[in-house]
Amino acid sequence: MKNYVFLTVLVLSVTVFSFLFFKKPEGAPREVAGLEENLGGLEQLLPAHASIKFVNSTDDAAIPGQIAYILVPVILLPRARPLPSDTVLCIYPKDGLPKIDTLNFHPIWHHQYHRCALALYIPNKAG
């Protein structure tokens, strides 16, 4: 029995803290004004069923519930970091977003901070 003290405590701790962690409230995304102009033209490049919002990432509660919708950091980071470090650009579906694995990206971006454009397109499965 003594041989399994470590494993028992490990499993109990992981279970308890995982449970507590997923009970943490996430809350709704909070919009941050004043950044849209830094990403001129972005909205026009998005597919019709997507829209953009800016949220503050320093606040855990600001992150939306499903990571599938946090797409832009894939493109913007870590090379360009064009947004202020406390800001995450999120794309939300207006009428539901396809599964993440059907998404692909065609980014057009520059290394200069605050000057970035992004095109997101959603190919069909066959394509």
Add this chain to the structure above:
Amino acid sequence: MQKESRQILFIAAGLGMTGLVYFMSLMLHLPFVMAIAILACCLFVFGRWFDKAGAFQPLEARDTKWYHYVVIAAVIPILGYHSYLIAKPHGDWDAWAIWNFAAKYLSDKDEWQRLHLNIYGHSNYPLCLPSVIAFFNRLFLLHDIKPVAFVVSLVVTICVPMLIYFELYRRQILLAVVILLCFAFDAGYFIRAMSQYADTLLSLFFLASILVSKRKTGDKNSVLLYSIFLAFCIWTKDEGMLLALVFIVFHSREILKKNNWLVFLAVMLLPVVAIIYQKSGPTLGSDIITGQKNNPFIYLTQWARYDTIWLSLMKNLTEQFVHLKIAIVAYLILCLISLRIPGKHFLLLLTCMLGYFMVYIITPFNLEWHLITSQDRLIHQLLPSFLFVIGDDLCAKGFFSSPFWSKK
């Protein structure tokens, strides 16, 4: 090697095997049920072998003291609690952008190869961690990868300091507890470990390799076991290749002895195949190599770069890894006082650090940006191995009594 260390090594090997078997099953288009069956067989065979291998019997056979259980029962919840406090729902930037994102792709048996189409999302990174997350995600039929990503991070975050503690407590309980508490109350450790990046998993695999080679050198069992962990290092991050290379150079005599090299090559085969497959996509190679636009050797004579990297290293050590800085300086002073050459494994780790230093010299990216975004994580990868090696050397019998010139 202590019994609890063996349990942690089994967990680490299990994570590595899970990632590798799952990715190979995707490559070969095997049904998920078959991946589960193969993994179960691998774990069973490994467990049986690991249990019986004579090379890994307990280092010292003294009875376990009661306070050992108190430390376990007290510190593991502290490690878990601090991890819980610091963890963010989706991890940090690169977790969203790279590791968990790749896991999301790998969770889909039909569409996972689209990962390679995302040439701006570092899809050329090794996929051990994403494969582990994707495997459990599918096993438990989850739609959201958050739970698995968090649990894997939490387990690894707890196992790293506990492995060091278990290996040191019978030799010097006070030192073992001090090192454990250094981890348990180091916010920086939890910030980096719970970011859900692959650095902590890499540090666990590398620590395991160092530990195995330190405990038993030369025989086939130890070569087999540390080769397994080195293979997982390579399969976890590009930096793992550098760490494995340095390790191989320092252990070349053992590896090349008798039939050990055959064992070594056999173990390396599967991860190397997986890496070649992974790196042969549109995002070929490593960022440092493929990003080179000029001859990287012109950077070698730009002395200001050395200054910049050194200053950044010292700043990081002072501000974020002060316990490591103190440990290294104290160890070197003690070596000087006792007229000893620092141990082989300590020199191995310094060489790894030097390797990282030289990577920054030839980096094609903006140097300041590259240092700010990654140097602390590279130190984080080596931190556990450094603390273990220093602690273990200081606990060794005769550390202070035999000057190197008196040795034959």
